[in-house]
Amino acid sequence: MTWAAETTRGSICLASRSPRRQDALFALGIAFQVRVSEVEDRLDPGPDPIDPVPIAIAKARDIVAIGGNRLPGVVLAADTIVALGAEPLGKPMTSDVAVRMLQRLRGQAHAVRTGVAMVTGNGLVSGEVSTPLAMRDYSDDDIVAYVATGEALDCAGSYDARGGGGTLIASISGCISSVVGFPILAIAGILRDAGVDVPVNPVEACTSLYGRPCVGVANPVACALSRVRHGASHDA
Numbered sequence: 001m002t003w004a005a006e007t008t009r010g011s012i013c014l015a016s017r018s019p020r021r022q023d024a025l026f027a028l029g030i031a032f033q034v035r036v037s038e039v040e041d042r043l044d045p046g047p048d049p050i051d052p053v054p055i056a057i058a059k060a061r062d063i064v065a066i067g068g069n070r071l072p073g074v075v076l077a078a079d080t081i082v083a084l085g086a087e088p089l090g091k092p093m094t095s096d097v098a099v100r101m102l103q104r105l106r107g108q109a110h111a112v113r114t115g116v117a118m119v120t121g122n123g124l125v126s127g128e129v130s131t132p133l134a135m136r137d138y139s140d141d142d143i144v145a146y147v148a149t150g151e152a153l154d155c156a157g158s159y160d161a162r163g164g165g166g167t168l169i170a171s172i173s174g175c176i177s178s179v180v181g182f183p184i185l186a187i188a189g190i191l192r193d194a195g196v197d198v199p200v201n202p203v204e205a206c207t208s209l210y211g212r213p214c215v216g217v218a219n220p221v222a223c224a225l226s227r228v229r230h231g232a233s234h235d236a
Helices: 019-028 053-067 095-105 140-147 164-168 176-180 184-193 202-210
Strands: 012-014 032-034 074-084 087-089 109-120 123-135 169-172 226-231
Touching: 012 019, 019 032, 019 176, 019 184, 019 202, 053 074, 053 109, 053 123, 074 095, 074 184, 087 095, 095 140, 109 176, 109 184, 123 176, 123 184, 140 164, 164 169, 176 184, 176 202, 184 202
Parallel strands: 012 032, 012 074
Antiparallel strands: 074 087, 074 109, 109 123, 123 169, 123 226
């Protein structure tokens, strides 16, 4: 792999088509390009099906492998898994699947785990932010009405905490940006460590984007990467 000649202070590459992740980078004032990896569809199940970090790493490395000389010096990827106990709830394939997922989540405490991976010329940084939350005891009519909006089909667990799915949530005990799929404070931190300019204060970006105070001010640990790993960009 040959890295672009530009420094890491230039544009980064986001390995995701998610509009929610793109909105977060816009909120941080970071210039970026988008390249989408389909590697997730080719991965064998790992030993821990609710661990999102290996998928995030695979996405970032896949983009690096196919990127060529025009790829920026920073590639950022993320993956989000809704964990109901030891069971992963990914994106629903159909509206019927979305309805069944939301019926299972009704009134339930669970966790949303977002894995993050960043590859630069210096190697790999990865980790995750896990956020506990609980759903309301919503009705079947509530489920049907929400799924009919189409929003559920693009979200792990069949709900978007930032969109209409937020009305189905009773409480979030941690980082809402991680629930949405892009832990803003954690990602801003590793980008700055890589030399990327982050023009907007991440606390302000998070508060503005989600319309609620950023919990990272009072509880930095809730928004910080855990299981942080540093390694070579090409490690298996």
